[in-house]
Amino acid sequence: MKLHDTLKYLLAVLMITATLSGCAINKATSTVDPSADLSGLKSFHVEKYEKDKRDTNVVIEDKLREMGFQVADSKTGVDAVITYKDKWIWDITFYMLELNVSVREPGSGFPLASGTSMHSSLTRKSQEGMVDEVLTNIFFKNRKEGATNAN
Numbered sequence: 830m831k832l833h834d835t836l837k838y839l840l841a842v843l844m845i846t847a848t849l850s851g852c853a854i855n856k857a858t859s860t861v862d863p864s865a866d867l868s869g870l871k872s873f874h875v876e877k878y879e880k881d882k883r884d885t886n887v888v889i890e891d892k893l894r895e896m897g898f899q900v901a902d903s904k905t906g907v908d909a910v911i912t913y914k915d916k917w918i919w920d921i922t923f924y925m926l927e928l929n930v931s932v933r934e935p936g937s938g939f940p941l942a943s944g945t946s947m948h949s950s951l952t953r954k955s956q957e958g959m960v961d962e963v964l965t966n967i968f969f970k971n972r973k974e975g976a977t978n979a980n
Contacts, residue, residue: 853951859944859966867932867942867968870908872899874935878914885915888960889930896964904935915959920950928959932967942967 861867873893877886889911890900901907909932916927926949932942944963948954954962 854947854949855952856945856947857962857966859942859963859970861942861967862940865941870898870932870941872901872907873909873911873932874901874904874907875911875913876904878912881913881915883915883917883925883956885913885925885928885956885960888956889913889964892957892960892964896968907935909933909941910935910938915956924950924953925956925959928963930960930963930967 875886875889875893893900893911899907904910911930911932913928913930915925915929917923918926927945927947929945930943931940933940944967946954946959946962946966948959
């Protein structure tokens with residue numbers, strides 16, 4: 830093999846290695862306002878994010894029901910409103926890169942709690958997995974008022 834061919838080969842290997850070795854991001858956080866008592870919340874309305882094309886609101890509603898909460902179609906008479914933003918990207922397939930969820934007072938919109946889940950391609954989770962991670966962190970990993978959980 831000539832030196833020129835060897836250099837081409839090494840350059841090709843380096844390019845392939847650089848392409849395949851992406852950064853792995855795995856982040857899950859949640860915060861509860863010190864004045865909030867989430868244990869009294871029993872019913873929620875999930876406000877659909879206007880850019881949501883993959884029915885993340887339905888996945889959130891299903892998970893809330895699975896957790897024992899009530900979900901209403903209207904903000905009227907609920908204990909809190911759930912808002913969210915999901916971010917999807919392409920890497921061979923579309924996947925959810927990030928999910929941000931807020932638990933808000935129904936009247937004022939004041940944020941009582943929030944949570945984020947972010948997983949890059951190498952640590953990706955399903956849509957259901959991301960929703961589960963965020964809601965579990967908000968409602969079960971923050972037993973003390975004002976506690977923060979970061980994984």
